[in-house]
Amino acid sequence: MIRLEKRPEASQLMSYASPLIAIVLMLIGGLLLFAFLGKNPIEGFKVFFINPISDLYGVSELLLKATPLMLIAVGLAVGFRANVWNIGAEGQLIVGGIAASAVALYFYESEGIHILILMVIAGAIGGMLWAAIPAFLKTRFNTNEILVSLMLVYVAQLLVSWLVHGPMMDPDGFNFPQSRMFEDPALLPLLSDENRLNFAFVMAIGALLVGYVFMYRSFAGFQMQVAGYAKDAARYAGFSAKRMIWIGLLSGGGMAGLAGMSEVAGPMGQLTEHVSNNYGFAAIIVAFVARLNPVGIFFASLLMALLYLGGEQAQQYLALPSSISNVFQGMLLMFLLGSDVFINYRIRWKEATA
Amino acid sequence: MDSSILSSILFATIVAGTPLIIVALGQLIAEKSGVLNLGAEGMMAMGAIAGFAVTLHSGNPWLGVLAGMAAGIAMSFIFAVVVLTLMANQVASGLALSILGVGLSAFIGKPYESEILPTVGAIRIPLLADLPIIGDALFNQQALVYFSWALFAGITWFLYRSRPGLILRAVGESPSSAHSIGYHAIKIRYLATLFGGAMAGVGGAFLSVFYTPLWVEGMVSGRGWIAIALVVFATWRPFRVLVGAYLFGGVMVVQLFVQGSGLEINIPSQFLSALPYLATIVVLVIISRDQNTVRLNAPVSLGQPFRPEA
Secondary structure (H helix, E strand, C coil): CEEEEECCCCCHHHHHHHHHHHHHHHHHHHHHHHHHCCCCHHHHHHHHHHHHHCCHHHHHHHHHHHHHHHHHHHHHHHHHCCCCCCCCHHHHHHHHHHHHHHHHHHCCCCCCHHHHHHHHHHHHHHHHHHHHHHHHHHHHHCCCHHHHHHHHHHHHHHHHHHHHHCCCCCCCCCCCCECCCCCHHHCCCECCCCCCCECHHHHHHHHHHHHHHHHHHCHHHHHHHHHHHCHHHHHHCCCCHHHHHHHHHHHHHHHHHHHHHHHHCCCCCCCECCCCCCHHHHHHHHHHHCCCCHHHHHHHHHHHHHHHHHHHHHHHHCCCCCCHHHHHHHHHHHHHHHHCHHHHEEEEECCCCC | CCHHHHHHHHHHHHHHHHHHHHHHHHHHHHHHCCCCCCCHHHHHHHHHHHHHHHHHHHCCHHHHHHHHHHHHHHHHHHHHHHHHHCCCCHHHHHHHHHHHHHHHHHHHHHHHCCCECCCCCCEECCCHHHCCCHHHHHHEECHHHHHHHHHHHHHHHHHHHCHHHHHHHHHHHCHHHHHHCCCCHHHHHHHHHHHHHHHHHHHHHHHHHHHCCECCCCCCCCHHHHHHHHHHHCCCCHHHHHHHHHHHHHHHHHHHHHHHCCCCCCCCHHHHHCHHHHHHHHHHHHHHHCHHHHHHHCCCCCCCCCCCCC
8 A cells, every 4th residue: 555654844946846747647637638629649749748849939939938937937937936826927917018118109109218118017007906906905904815816817907998998099090909019119029030939938038036035045935934934933033024025925916017018019019908818817736736846947948948839830730729838837726736745754564454 | 865765775686686686605614624716706707608608598587597597516626636635725726716706707608798688587475575665675576685695504504413513523623633633624624615605606696687688798896806805794694694785785785776766966976886896905904903803703724725744
């Protein structure tokens, strides 16, 4: 009989190995899924995981998709480390995108670098404002931040829907629910002429570095880490729980808002109802798979971006709905959480007679 | 106000509140055993597509409800293995279940997006249904509406009047004490979690088979999360779940009537659609302001993993 036995101490090795185990299990799950759907599993695997990055343009698209994920995940990780559960990054992204678009439209037909700078600031502030609602309600009334931040996702989706159907609709757009296309001064500069990768990728790398310094080299980051491991110890040491809640939610919100800005000023070039492609939720998975570590977030974002691109390929070449990406994402997180048991426990085979 | 309008608002409120009652009561049982499953949204979505697909193919809505129930149980079983046997974090695992369920339902449901099911007739209770205003709303309803009332009565009896209910609550308060006097805490948590999943599946199937009756990706639109919020709002008491669900049902239908009333009200529809979500936040704030009520009523071990010392 199989039995779980508590390890004397947590296994360092397993805490790094379990994301890899989860990825392998996800791939096996994917092969079975393709087979179950009557597709050749090997062919499906190739279309989903290899084709998207088989040329340089594909790799640039991978980095483009990974950019918002990196931004959001590093912001969320700051809060998750202190058990501040901001689940509403999707909504914060949308509001950030709205704020940045408002700046872009306000400066329509004018020039200058200040437009982009203001868009960055507006995006981050928009996301922070949306995250400030659960932070305020949590610190003031002790309201559950998970449910509040999540409810605000739906509100944000309705808000953007109203704006692109109303005040921010393109006046020359034949009533399509979308804003004007932004002009060049409101678009992030491309990194090369060959592809769509833009300056947001540089911001994302910068955010990962800043996140790393905050988490591992700052006192506030240390406090939040302590609070995550042992709430009572943190309180005994006099660390302010309210301050951590604010930092945790605002960093996630700000980064998500920035991601919203990078979408409207990047690949989309306008505000539509579909500002986000579920990035806010996918980034939660990224943060977990990455063990809330910025280096891990870099790689986990690439993996998650590959799942997005694979879904698009599967739609095109295998006639499967692109929501297959979400299936892979959900499987990955589930497998990860399951295999994490081996960090603290090990398997013992016991005689059946016992 | 015209009494026929009042009557139809009441009717629609009861219908809109019904899936919330079913799902929230299921979650209530799981939470009473100490398991917080944030995957209700995903389980509902799977219940909705399973119920829709089976009803479409079989032509029998009751097979559809059973299929929805089975899908909910299957989803909650995954969750139970991960959090109860493998002792994973309940918050993260519940989220994963929501993401998985919403994604998987969209994936499975793609071919069904243009289909429509025939409307299922209501069950009319003679005499009572002839009462003015409340007659139709209460006694000329879908079978699952009556089911939700039976569920409420059954769960109230189970929790407060039956021995298994007492054991369930004991496990939720202190799994180690319950374990030490010989109850199998993990097994009880498994059963409670599966029951929560079953009810989430039925609630989802109600949406796609009886309420709309069609399948659209994302059609659960937060009802699973609202059901979880309802349990907190109700401070884990079944009667308040019932009241809360109808309050939310009322908020959900009010916008339809405002839009359909022909009144010259200059409010964009999106603002009205946001009302249920805003109402959820408001009630959560009201209930959580008073920490003592929440602390006194919340199962003590809610969300905590338990592992018997072998």
